[in-house]
Amino acid sequence: MAPKLSHHIISKALLLLIIQSLFVNSESHSRSLQLFEGAQKGYTFKGLNHVKQYLKAFGYYYSINDVNFTDHFDSLLESALKAYQQYYRLEVTGKINSDTMKKMSTPRCGVRDVFNDSNDGFKFRMVANYTFFNGMPRWNKRQLTYKLRSSAYVISDRQLRPIIARAFGKWADVSNFTFREAWVFNPSDIVVGFHRRFHWDNYPFDGPGNILAHAFAPEDGRLHYDADENWSTNNLTRLDQIDVESVSVHEIGHILGLGHSRDPNAIMYPYYRPGTIKRNLGQDDIDGIRALYFGR
Ligand SMILES: *[C@@H]1O[C@H](CO)[C@@H](O)[C@H](O)[C@H]1NC(C)=O
Ligand SMILES: *[C@@H]1O[C@H](CO)[C@@H](O)[C@H](O)[C@H]1NC(C)=O
Ligand SMILES: *[C@@H]1O[C@H](CO)[C@@H](O)[C@H](O)[C@H]1NC(C)=O
Ligand SMILES: *[C@@H]1O[C@H](CO)[C@@H](O)[C@H](O)[C@H]1NC(C)=O
Ligand SMILES: *[C@@H]1O[C@H](CO)[C@@H](O)[C@H](O)[C@H]1NC(C)=O
Ligand SMILES: *[C@@H]1O[C@H](CO)[C@@H](O)[C@H](O)[C@H]1NC(C)=O
Numbered sequence: 178m179a180p181k182l183s184h185h186i187i188s189k190a191l192l193l194l195i196i197q198s199l200f201v202n203s204e205s206h207s208r209s210l211q212l213f214e215g216a217q218k219g220y221t222f223k224g225l226n227h228v229k230q231y232l233k234a235f236g237y238y239y240s241i242n243d244v245n246f247t248d249h250f251d252s253l254l255e256s257a258l259k260a261y262q263q264y265y266r267l268e269v270t271g272k273i274n275s276d277t278m279k280k281m282s283t284p285r286c287g288v289r290d291v292f293n294d295s296n297d298g299f300k301f302r303m304v305a306n307y308t309f310f311n312g313m314p315r316w317n318k319r320q321l322t323y324k325l326r327s328s329a330y331v332i333s334d335r336q337l338r339p340i341i342a343r344a345f346g347k348w349a350d351v352s353n354f355t356f357r358e359a360w361v362f363n364p365s366d367i368v369v370g371f372h373r374r375f376h377w378d379n380y381p382f383d384g385p386g387n388i389l390a391h392a393f394a395p396e397d398g399r400l401h402y403d404a405d406e407n408w409s410t411n412n413l414t415r416l417d418q419i420d421v422e423s424v425s426v427h428e429i430g431h432i433l434g435l436g437h438s439r440d441p442n443a444i445m446y447p448y449y450r451p452g453t454i455k456r457n458l459g460q461d462d463i464d465g466i467r468a469l470y471f472g473r
Contacts, residue, residue, distance in 0.1 A: 216273040218255045221248050228273065231281060232257040235447075236291030237264075264290060264439060284406075284419065285448045286427060287380060287391035290437045306443060307465030308436035310394040315434050315469060316366075317396070319352075322359035327370035329404035336410050337421070341369055344425035347444075347456065348433060351463045352470060367398040367432055369425075373405055389449060390424050392431035400428045416452035423455045435465050 216222050226246035232238035233246075238257035240246070255271040262269045267276050292311045325334045325341070338358070345356035359365035375381040380391055382403040392400040402408070402424065409418035423444075430445045438445040443461040 218250050220250045236289035237261045283448045284389050287388040306438045306440035306461045310436055314395040320355050322357050322365040323367035324359050324365040326368050329371045329373040331371040331404050340422045347426050352466050369400045371402045371404040390428050392428040395434045414452050420454050426456055434469050
């Protein structure tokens with residue numbers, strides 16, 4: 178009896194830690210240990226609206242009332258959790274368990290995983306792991322220019338320049354795209370930079386942790402990094418650091434028209450483990466960019 182009990186307490190404590198790192202706000206400190214443990218349909222848990230907001234941001238939770246999420250565990254939340262668990266190949270329970278919370282607390286790209294495509298609704302494209310944005314937007318030209326422009330200072334353009342050039346090079350190697358930095362006073366197809374919190378698009382950054390960066394589908398060209406992360410520019414990324422080059426290769430995939438991939442080996446996989454370096458395209462990424470530009 179005793180060992181079983183202590184194991185139970187440890188797993189609850191772990192769950193709380195995960196929840197706190199996921200939704201860092203003043204409320205979270207007053208939450209009781211049992212908060213979301215085994216949370217399931219029909220119950221009400223203080224703070225549960227954060228889980229709804231998270232699932233909505235990445236395309237899993239749809240609701241008519243987008244403004245006021247309640248803390249009630251409704252059937253929409255249950256189906257959203259199931260869809261999320263299916264996407265990430267977790268046990269599909271429709272309940273909140275520690276595997277699900279652990280996944281949600283890992284830093285990730287801010288671009289949604291699932292698009293509400295009126296044609297195929299909430300179904301996933303199961304044939305391949307790579308995906309495209311709704312309507313498969315693509316660039317009509319192959320010679321793209323870019324510019325560095327930040328509203329928050331994190332690293333100098335001089336430091337960023339070779340990193341971003343290498344990241345573009347990864348995609349140029351497997352496609353017909355060429356990338357060149359534009360002259361200062363000329364317009365460019367792509368604009369890359371660091372921003373903090375609200376930065377004049379509809380997707381304000383969330384401060385340290387969770388969302389690391391986002392980018393827009395063709396032919397928009399905006400690529401934004403969250404200035405509040407601990408960015409690393411060399412090959413010695415610490416466990417609490419985020420490798421700029423790894424995240425850049427991923428975001429450039431979005432710039433070119435790729436959505437997220439369910440393949441953990443793909444650069445287009447949504448989550449990023451801090452302290453790791455993942456700068457090379459996977460076969461799934463190469464298949465994806467070729468399907469988008471040469472496939473039809
Ligand atoms: C997708 O969006 C359409 C309207 O754009 C809406 O009618 C439909 O209910 C949405 N699908 C889901 C699964 O929410
Ligand atoms: C949301 O809640 C606020 C305050 O609780 C209320 O004033 C507002 O009308 C609600 N909006 C909707 C769409 O329910
Ligand atoms: C890509 O480049 C190759 C060789 O440069 C060329 O043969 C091919 O037509 C190009 N494809 C497209 C879609 O531009
Ligand atoms: C950034 O680094 C500092 C110092 O190492 C650390 O205290 C902090 O938690 C880190 N922030 C994130 C979001 O990892
Ligand atoms: C990091 O490693 C790559 C490949 O091993 C190398 O090309 C690059 O110069 C290294 N960068 C730094 C800053 O040491
Ligand atoms: C998708 O990714 C998974 C996990 O890496 C892999 O096992 C599977 O073969 C991939 N499917 C396709 C169609 O590439």
